Amino acid sequence: MLRNGVLPKQMLKELCTQGYIKGVKEKYINPASIDLPLANEAYRLETIFLPLPSEKVRDLLPLVGATPHDFSNPLEVGVPYLIRVAGEWNLPNAIYGYANPKSSIGRNGFFCRTVADRVDMYETLTGPGWSGEVWVLARPDYFPVYLCEGLAISQMRFFDGKSFLDDLHTEIEIKKTGLLFNENGKKLSLSESRRHADSFLLAVHVGKKMGWECLGTRKILDLNKSNFYEPNDFFSPIYAKNGKCILRKGGFYILTTKERVMVPPNLSAELRAIDVRLGEFRSHTAGYIDPGWGFGANGEEHGRPITLEVIPQEDMIIRDGQTIARLRYEYMKEIPETIYDTAASHYTDQYDARLSKHFKKIT
Numbered sequence: 228m229l230r231n232g233v234l235p236k237q238m239l240k241e242l243c244t245q246g247y248i249k250g251v252k253e254k255y256i257n258p259a260s261i262d263l264p265l266a267n268e269a270y271r272l273e274t275i276f277l278p279l280p281s282e283k284v285r286d287l288l289p290l291v292g293a294t295p296h297d298f299s300n301p302l303e304v305g306v307p308y309l310i311r312v313a314g315e316w317n318l319p320n321a322i323y324g325y326a327n328p329k330s331s332i333g334r335n336g337f338f339c340r341t342v343a344d345r346v347d348m349y350e351t352l353t354g355p356g357w358s359g360e361v362w363v364l365a366r367p368d369y370f371p372v373y374l375c376e377g378l379a380i381s382q383m384r385f386f387d388g389k390s391f392l393d394d395l396h397t398e399i400e401i402k403k404t405g406l407l408f409n410e411n412g413k414k415l416s417l418s419e420s421r422r423h424a425d426s427f428l429l430a431v432h433v434g435k436k437m438g439w440e441c442l443g444t445r446k447i448l449d450l451n452k453s454n455f456y457e458p459n460d461f462f463s464p465i466y467a468k469n470g471k472c473i474l475r476k477g478g479f480y481i482l483t484t485k486e487r488v489m490v491p492p493n494l495s496a497e498l499r500a501i502d503v504r505l506g507e508f509r510s511h512t513a514g515y516i517d518p519g520w521g522f523g524a525n526g527e528e529h530g531r532p533i534t535l536e537v538i539p540q541e542d543m544i545i546r547d548g549q550t551i552a553r554l555r556y557e558y559m560k561e562i563p564e565t566i567y568d569t570a571a572s573h574y575t576d577q578y579d580a581r582l583s584k585h586f587k588k589i590t
Contacts, residue, residue: 231388235563250314262379324352333512334583338366390558412529431551438580487530507540519566
C-alpha cells in the first residue's frame with residue numbers, strides 16, 4: 228500500500244515526463260532527489276535575503292545590490308552570490324519540496340541555500356501548485372571556488388506528506404535490517420540506541436586519526452574537478468590529545484560519527500544541522516542521506532559512518548562518544564528503482580572522516 232513520504236526516482240522521472248519539471252536531464256535525478264543544475268545567470272550580492280510571499284526573486288536584485296558575475300571568475304571568500312537554477316518548475320498541487328546542499332559542497336564549507344519565488348523560507352518549495360524560478364544563494368567561507376553552468380551544488384527532495392518513524396516502526400525496521408551499528412558493525416537494538424523524540428542521537432569519533440581542519444587558504448578550488456586536489460593544500464589533519472580535541476570558534480572541521488548508519492531502501496534520512504541542546508555549533512551542512520546508504524546491493528553491508536561538517540560558534544572541547552547530531556528517518560513513498568549503494572559514488576567506501584570528491588583519497 229502506498230504511504231505518504233519522499234518521492235523516489237521513478238516518480239521524479241514521471242514529474243519530468245508529465246511536464247511539471249522541464250529542462251532538467253535524467254542524469255540529475257538521484258534515488259530520492261533531483262540535483263539542481265546551475266544556469267548561466269549569476270550575481271554578486273551585498274547581502275543575502277528572503278523574498279516576501281508576494282515577491283519574485285528576480286525583482287529583488289536591485290534591493291540586494293546585485294551585479295552580474297561571470298563564471299570565468301572565482302567566487303570570493305565571504306561574498307554571497309545568487310545563481311539561477313536551470314529548468315522550469317510547476318509542481319502538482321499535492322507536492323512540496325525541501326532542498327539541501329550536496330554532500331561534496333557541504334564538505335568544503337560552502338554556504339548554499341535555495342530561494343524561490345514567493346517563498347519566505349530557505350530550502351523550501353511550498354504548495355499547493357507552486358511554480359516559479361528557483362535560485363541558489365552561494366558563499367564560499369574558507370577558500371575561493373570556481374563554479375560552472377550545469378554544475379549542481381544543491382538537491383531538492385519532493386514529498387506528498389510527512390511519514391516519520393515512530394517507536395514501533397523504528398523497532399520493526401531495526402528487526403528487519405538494522406538502522407544503526409557500532410564501530411565493529413554490530414547491529415544496535417532499540418534499547419542500545421539513543422533516541423530523543425523522533426530522532427536518533429549520534430556520537431562523534433575522537434581518536435588518533437579523527438578528521439580535518441580547514442584554516443582557510445587563497446588557493447582556488449574548482450568544483451568541477453574530481454580526485455584532483457591534494458588534501459593538505461586546503462586542510463590539515465587533526466588528532467586527539469589525551470582523549471580530547473579542542474574545536475575553535477569559527478573553524479571548519481571534517482569529523483565522523485562513531486555509529487555506522489544504514490538507510491534501507493524503503494527509508495530516507497536527514498541529519499539535523501543545528502540542535503542548541505547539544506551545543507552552539509552546526510554539526511552538518513548537507514544533511515540528506517539517500518535510501519540504500521550503508522545497505523549494499525542486497526543488504527550485505529552493516530552501515531557506514533556519516534561525515535560531519537562541524538562549525539563551532541564558540542571554543543569547545545569534544546571527547547570520544549560525545550553526542551554530536553540528531554538523525555531522523557522517514558519513509559519513502561515507494562522503494563526507488565535505484566538505491567545509493569548500487570550507484571557509483573566517491574563515498575560508498577567511507578569509513579573515516581572523508582573529504583569531498585574533489586580531493587585525492589588518502590589511504
